[in-house]
Amino acid sequence: MDVKPRLPRGRQFFANPGPTNIPDSILKAVAHVSIDFNDPAFLKVYDAAVAGVKRILKTQHEVFLYTGSGHAAWEAALVNLFSAGDVLLVPETGHFSDSWGKMAKDFGLGVRTLAADWRRGIDFAELRGVLAADSGHAIKAICAVHNETATGMVLPLAEIRAALDATDHPALLLADTISSLGSMEFAMDAWGVDVAVGGSQKGLMLPTGMSFTGVSPKGMAAHAGSTLPKSYLNWTNMLTRRHKSFIGTVPTSLFYGLEESIRLLEEEGLDEVFDRHARLGEAVRRCVRHWSGNNGPSLFCLSPDRYSNSVTAVLMPEGHDAEAVRRIALQTFNVSLGGGLSRLGGKVFRIGHLGDLNEPMILGTLSTVEMALRLAGVPHTPGGVNAAIAYLAEVAQGS
Numbered sequence: 001m002d003v004k005p006r007l008p009r010g011r012q013f014f015a016n017p018g019p020t021n022i023p024d025s026i027l028k029a030v031a032h033v034s035i036d037f038n039d040p041a042f043l044k045v046y047d048a049a050v051a052g053v054k055r056i057l058k059t060q061h062e063v064f065l066y067t068g069s070g071h072a073a074w075e076a077a078l079v080n081l082f083s084a085g086d087v088l089l090v091p092e093t094g095h096f097s098d099s100w101g102k103m104a105k106d107f108g109l110g111v112r113t114l115a116a117d118w119r120r121g122i123d124f125a126e127l128r129g130v131l132a133a134d135s136g137h138a139i140k141a142i143c144a145v146h147n148e149t150a151t152g153m154v155l156p157l158a159e160i161r162a163a164l165d166a167t168d169h170p171a172l173l174l175a176d177t178i179s180s181l182g183s184m185e186f187a188m189d190a191w192g193v194d195v196a197v198g199g200s201q202k203g204l205m206l207p208t209g210m211s212f213t214g215v216s217p218k219g220m221a222a223h224a225g226s227t228l229p230k231s232y233l234n235w236t237n238m239l240t241r242r243h244k245s246f247i248g249t250v251p252t253s254l255f256y257g258l259e260e261s262i263r264l265l266e267e268e269g270l271d272e273v274f275d276r277h278a279r280l281g282e283a284v285r286r287c288v289r290h291w292s293g294n295n296g297p298s299l300f301c302l303s304p305d306r307y308s309n310s311v312t313a314v315l316m317p318e319g320h321d322a323e324a325v326r327r328i329a330l331q332t333f334n335v336s337l338g339g340g341l342s343r344l345g346g347k348v349f350r351i352g353h354l355g356d357l358n359e360p361m362i363l364g365t366l367s368t369v370e371m372a373l374r375l376a377g378v379p380h381t382p383g384g385v386n387a388a389i390a391y392l393a394e395v396a397q398g399s
């Protein structure tokens, strides 16, 4: 069926899992005139923002920041910690664990994958087995993607820490919290994470272009012995600078935005922020479950204890193209959904429900997806939005 594109009018509903909606107060904050990055007025903002990032990461350790998206922080973690031939263990989660692993291979590191069904996630008994069998401690680190943005599944980091502890394995624990930080519980120090990788444009609601790593003392010790070539991203070089980060110009405007982002998150309270994401995520899942009747689209994630509260991947029924649904949502109704990544291209679409988002925004998005399903001729049980409405009203009444 042909659906006529329309000129975009009204506010675009942006339901991508990253970048995310930027609140007006952050947009105003980043619109700051240029300022010398050594100006005392800026240094005050800078130091407060870095302290805020530590509170959000729940860490007392060192934090290094980069002008670059999340991939830059991935790269910083690898080149600062390892030497050619070091072996890393990558629990398979989906597109993002594959990409981080591929980057490690590009740097001459050995990558062992703990294979998993993308719809179910890894088996922790298998992880313990692999660690126990590695009595020579060839594995130098585990690179774990906390929230797999491609599939909408969480990898429980505390259980990875427990597997390392139970087997007395000294491997570093690296955690990608790019799409979980500021939307789901993350506790770097309590979970014994050695290097936490975060980015600006997801839960922190900032423009793209800044990323960071928290680094434990054990991580800093590994850094001291690392011989992979590095310069711009070298932590030792960064520590000689006033900002303890950034070899070149500091992206000052992003720090004015970061100051406001932290203010917003802490004004609401991190636990409240996580609760909001949990209820919006559950509303989306109830809606999708309703649609799934009549051979409709269904939840890609098949492990209910690992549902992501920041993104839901929706699996299309066999023979139907997710891109057709996305195209109608965007071109006719001005709603931007996430697409399927790598092997999930065309098979899933993703509803991002993280960042600056409330009930009406998510209900508007779900209503639009249902219209697009109808227009694209995709079978489904109509009325999924009612399941979301009923749930969200019930939760509001109980609070």
Ligand SMILES: *Cc1c(COP(=O)(O)O)cnc(C)c1O
Residues within 6 Å of the ligand: 018, 069, 070, 071, 072, 096, 145, 147, 148, 149, 176, 178, 179, 199
């Ligand atoms: C977005 C994302 C990345 C990549 O970050 P960029 O900022 O796009 O470079 C890495 N890991 C996860 C889990 C992500 O969601």
